[in-house]
Amino acid sequence: MSDEIPSDDETAPVPLLQQLMDNPFILLLLGVFIPMIVYVAWGVWEILNVPLAQ
Amino acid sequence: MSAILPPSERLWYRHPIDRVEGTWIVLALTWCLIMFFMMVGWHIWGKQNLSTETYRTTPAQFMAKAQEMVDKYTVRTETDLEIPVVAPPPGSDVYLLGRLWSFWPILELEKDKTYRLHLTAMDYNHGLSIQPININVQMVPGFEHVITVTPNQSGNYSIVCNEFCGIGHHQMVSHLYVK
Numbered sequence: 001m002s003d004e005i006p007s008d009d010e011t012a013p014v015p016l017l018q019q020l021m022d023n024p025f026i027l028l029l030l031g032v033f034i035p036m037i038v039y040v041a042w043g044v045w046e047i048l049n050v051p052l053a054q
Numbered sequence: 055m056s057a058i059l060p061p062s063e064r065l066w067y068r069h070p071i072d073r074v075e076g077t078w079i080v081l082a083l084t085w086c087l088i089m090f091f092m093m094v095g096w097h098i099w100g101k102q103n104l105s106t107e108t109y110r111t112t113p114a115q116f117m118a119k120a121q122e123m124v125d126k127y128t129v130r131t132e133t134d135l136e137i138p139v140v141a142p143p144p145g146s147d148v149y150l151l152g153r154l155w156s157f158w159p160i161l162e163l164e165k166d167k168t169y170r171l172h173l174t175a176m177d178y179n180h181g182l183s184i185q186p187i188n189i190n191v192q193m194v195p196g197f198e199h200v201i202t203v204t205p206n207q208s209g210n211y212s213i214v215c216n217e218f219c220g221i222g223h224h225q226m227v228s229h230l231y232v233k
Contacts, residue, residue, distance in 0.1 A: 010064070018067035053109035053116070053198055 104191060106199040113176045116198060120149035124159050132160060132229070139231070147172060147200075152180030152193040155222030157213055162231040165208045174198040181217030184230055190216060205232040 020026055063069060071079075097103045123146075128138040138159040142148045144167030151158055153176035163169060173182055175193035183190045187207075191199055215226035 012065060014065065015067045018065065021067070050108050050110050050197065053111040 101188075102190065104189070104201055106191065106201050109198050109200070110196065111174060111198045113174075113195065116149065116151060116172070116174045117176070119147070119172070120151055120159070123147075123149050128159070129162065137228070142169065144168065146170070150182070151176055152182065152215060152219075152226070153177055154220060155215075155226040157182070157215075157226065157228035160229050160231070162233060163203075163205050164233055165205055168202060168204045171201045171203050172198050173201070178219050179217045180215050180219050180226070183214045183216040185212045185214060187211065192217060208232045 014022075097105070123142055124138050124140055127140045127142045129141050130139050131137060132139055135156055137156065139162055140148070140159045141162040144164055147170045148161055148163070149172045150161060151174050157180075173191055173193050174197065175195045177195060179195070180193040181190060182193055191201065193199075209232055211230040211232065213228040213230055215223055219226065
């Protein structure tokens with residue numbers, strides 16, 4: 001098991017992904033809106049765009 | 055380590071990933087991707103996921119086309135409900151609808167000939183299930199599915215409704231003849 005811990009510089013910028021993972025509200029937003037868009041919105045759009053029978 | 059307390063390292067993201075965890079992630083991701091591309095594979099090589107064309111329609115619009123086919127190509131009727139048995143010409147559009155609680159009409163197709171089979175329901179969702187070859191397509195009111203079919207084996211196939219549609223669902227059966 002790796003025991004290396006990088007020096008915890010007080011002034012070093014916080015990585016972007018860490019900022020994301022540390023913010024529960026952004027995670028909540030993504031967890032709600034990504035499935036909503038990919039499943040519900042895309043599905044409804046696809047159904048609304050079904051062409052008329054000839 | 056309690057998950058409730060904040061991480062002990064300020065830049066915890068830069069902590070190198072543990073070997074076991076890294077291996078686990080690679081294995082899980084690989085399996086996920088295999089299963090994802092299997093969906094494409096099953097569409098190509100599986101026998102259940104059909105490529106249907108789908109259109110919006112209305113019961114009246116579909117019935118007009120079905121009736122036209124029935125008027126031209128009926129060869130006989132069957133059952134007490136006097137459902138017409140239709141032998142449409144190869145290469146043509148054939149129409150099959152489901153309604154409470156029967157399929158209409160009965161189709162008599164020719165082996166090795168291609169047809170465009172149009173399916174819809176008049177009232178509620180029905181399921182077209184052709185047995186024993188196990189072809190299953192939903193019949194949805196307000197929409198028509200079109201499947202291009204080429205029967206490759208003669209015989210007398212059963213059609214059952216496999217979408218529960220009410221009190222008469224268990225009696226909703228029909229035939230499909232391939233000469």
